[in-house]
Amino acid sequence: MNILDGNTFYRLSPGVRARPEKFGLLLYNSKDTNLTFIKSGSFLTIESIDSNESIDSNGSIDSKQYFLKHHCKNSYDIERIKRLLKTLIKKGLILEVRSSI
């Protein structure tokens, strides 16, 4: 997980799964089975951390939370990633998490 803007993190919304592909990330929303192709190349990756809270009502063994991690080298790319993240938030695919640290 990493921070783009001060103390803000971006995690996948519940029910959203993601996997890396050559073009970037492929997102799948189990709430409507829709796919989202994110042509982000290697700028965005997914990182997981262990969590106690995400064991869902299916008893899913996946007790991790998934965060987006960026690998931008300059402010131009960071701005583009920010715009992309805003769109993903609007579509309900990721959540913005503000850290109190």
Next chain:
Amino acid sequence: MKYEAAYKDLLSAPVNLTWEITKKCNLHCSHCLSAETIKHCDDELSFEQCCSFIDELYRMSVFQINFGGGEPFLREDFIDILNYTHKKGITTCVSTNGTTLNDSLAKKLTAMDLLYIQVSLDGAAAETNDRIRGKGSFDRIIKGIEHLVNHSFPNLSINTVVTAINFREILDLYELGRRYEAKTRLSRFRPSGNAKKVWEEYHLSKEQLAELSEFLSSHRDVLTGDSFFSITAQDRRDLALNMCGAARMTCSVSPDGKIYPCAFLQDDFFISGRAGRDSFESVWNNAPVFNMIRNIRVEACETCPRFNICHGGCPAVAYFLTKSLNQSDPECMLSFQEYLSQNESAGIAS
């Protein structure tokens, strides 16, 4: 960085997989896609083999398994298979004929968050449906749907294979779906399995294909999955696949584990591996048949103005009707538009 379909890259795994989990069935539908495969099937995969295959799909991050058959609920350990799949976080969509659904099963299914169910119904009138799916099946299917509705099952769709037999009832089927708060899903009738035997009687005429295309444009909430990209108008192109997903987005597995590029290409020629024996990852990445399907070029279509909407259409329909994979989809929208406009200018009433 932008949102757009990126189908041209080979995905690291299928998005979904259609798995005919059992060869048992209590109906004998005249257009059954799977009847021939099932007849020549070896033993079904055991529960342990199923779990091991699901583990493999989980490792590859396959998002969704579409279970069909046969009738999946006739397999005694099917609920255990569903539970195992959901524990891996994989979404499931079960295609059922609905006749085995009862109150207690519906209750159990409603408790599963990652489950979608599509119930097959091939007519809004009992007579129409029963002609295709067998005598008395309409009432049993409707009862099955009502069991799910009584428990407020949330992810329900009613699926109809559109044929010349039920074509005039599409709007009634749509309204029936709305009454049950179920989505309407229309599937393409393709000449695979038993459907080959009734193709002449059941397939849609060019006029009906044109009418169906218009119906889909005016009913954007109707689901079509990968069915109708060959006749999809521009205004629906964002709603479903715009090209064949075989071996690119999806593939298919028979009850005994044979792997095919698509549920509609279940012919010995297309067997690409065997679940439980071969590594699925290796089949996905390297199977010669999969690579052949990915490299199909329908040259006759490449200069067509609709090429970016359908990419040549469904190879399965072309294969079973013309014995070639590199042919244009015979039910292509442009071909029936040309046919209709020629008839119109010749003063022939449709």
